[in-house]
Amino acid sequence: MEAVKFLLTGDTSVSVEFGNEISTEINAKIRAFNIALSSSGIEGIVETVPTYRSLMVHYDPEIIGYDALVKQMKKLFSKLGSIEIPPSDVLEIPVLYGGEEGPDLEFVAEHSGKTVEEVIKTHSSTEYLIYMLGFTPGFTYLGGMDKTIATPRLATPRVIIPGGSVGIAGEQTGVYPIDSPGGWQLIGRTPVKMYDAARAKPILPEAGGYIKFRPIDRAEYEKIKAEVEAGTYECRRYPRKEESK
């Protein structure tokens, strides 16, 4: 843990930086530290924001000053090994691939020299690490996509992409949480709302967790969509198997 840096981000937050690259190891350290910090009982912490390589810790300087906070966090590092870190959750997102919902699926297949079925199988067989959320509420920065289905962005972005659209942009994949313009190759759509401000849990994915896409047919898409509208649908979540790390 010698490499950990405390970077000043103003007088009410500090960025705890664990490295300078995008890697699953660094992300795991951030997650472990975040869990340890939340159960540490250190007073004055307002919220924490995990990103690719750091944890931003917002705090109230009236309750705890910078020097005292850093001292307490350093103490926590020495205890990290003895803190039980539960396995990450996998959030299963049902996706209707192709058709009107995934107008670029055939292009992605052509570009990668695979059949449409192979692209779907490749895309839906990976557990994608959620490195962080940002850009818009509920947008996930995912890692781990199979490079064989990487496809460049559209030359001309679409003016409007419906929320729930699942896309590929270069070596990245993700879900548009809300209607927005964008240039991703759209391969499908989920009836699940990744973001709904009115819901008890407004945003489903969590940084440090995983997303797995499950192909569904139109009948199931319509059924889930109705359940989502009625507020009765719940995405399956399950603990990720350790050995697959």
Added chain:
Amino acid sequence: MSIRITNGGLLTTVQDKGRYGYQEFGVPVSGAMDPHSMAIANILVDNDENEAVLEVTLLGPRMEFTQDNIIAVTGGDLAPTLDGAPLPMYTAVLVRAGQTLAFTAPRTGCRAFIAFAGGLALTPAMGSCSTYLKAKIGGLEGRKLDKGDEIAFRAPVVALPNMEKRTLPAVDFRATEHELRVVMGPQNDYFTDAGIATFLSETYSVTNQFDRMGCRLDGTVIEHVKDGNIISDGISFGAIQIPSEGKPIIMLADRQTVGGYTKIATVISADFSEIAQAKAGDKIHFQKVSIQEAQDLYRAKKRWLRALRATLDAVPSGPRFDDYYWGY
């Protein structure tokens, strides 16, 4: 129904201290651009200092009251009037049903805050009433106020203790040159020594690319060691981003939660009013302070707000608050 908007003005939104606890999900904090002015307005009308207020930008709104309530207007002087007569700022005023509050011209500063005693009857979204326009959340249907909108008071008040003492000398926002104190970091080591020296010695001017998300400055290019790109990390209020082109952007209330540009320094909380009230063409200098000094100033402002409330709540024989108003 309690206020009816007859003219929305340029950009009038509901704001409180902001939406905390959701940045990890990518939801920006939003909140008042000048939190200190908001807090003063609320304390003058005996609200919690973070109660939702109306944030008024440059060209203010016009609204009719359909119910009596006590209000206070703070921040930039946008020439508020009540039924056509000048409305004293930094003062608790009882407004009667049928009266019209209007803002007639931007004089000094550019953002005013209207606090309503007892607050506004709005439903928080994710724990906050702050309006975030891009995602259409908070405030009134997630948008700016417009003609015809109506907002009810939650618990209007027609009398407060020490009404005659609920006034302060207005904060002076006439300055067109601003000294912004900063703490260096998080990426000050991505700049050359010459770049840091440029940042701390040159004068920058506020451009008209200035909204709730950020304030773009113009001036001498600040030299990077390599370029202005980083692997994205968190962005705080006041963070000074320097993209590869070398000119600063001060990130404000509606900033994105994460970003991939180098941040050379962060404006300290005590100076948020100064930047929020700056206007296009104003000059900015940056002055480096230590984190300890910044946090001492933060705590001093909080103590000052508590002292203000205590004075207003005290029996009429107590000291007038402006006796030590300039003490922070």
